[in-house]
Amino acid sequence: MKKLLLGFILSILPLVAYAQSFPLPRFAGVILQSYTVASLPACNSTTSGDIAAVTDATAPTYNGALTGGGTVHVPVFCNGTSWTSH
16 A cells, blocks of 8 residues: 555656646736726726726615715726616
C-alpha cells in the first residue's frame, strides 16, 4: 500500500509543480461607472441593458424609479425606457 501511495504522489508531483507556475486569475469584481441621478446618460434603445451606479438615490426600491438628492449608493439598470434601481 505504501508503494502504491508513493507511486501516486510521485506521479502527480509534476502536475502540481506545473499548476503552481500558472496561478489562476482572481476575480476582482465589477467596477461600475458612478453618476448622480441627474447626470445619468439617456436611457433608450441604444443604452438598453446598460448598468451603472448612482451615488445620490433617495429611498430606492428594487426595479423602482429613481429620485436623486439623497445619499444612497445603488446599482441601476437601463430597461430601454428608464433607469431603475437594483
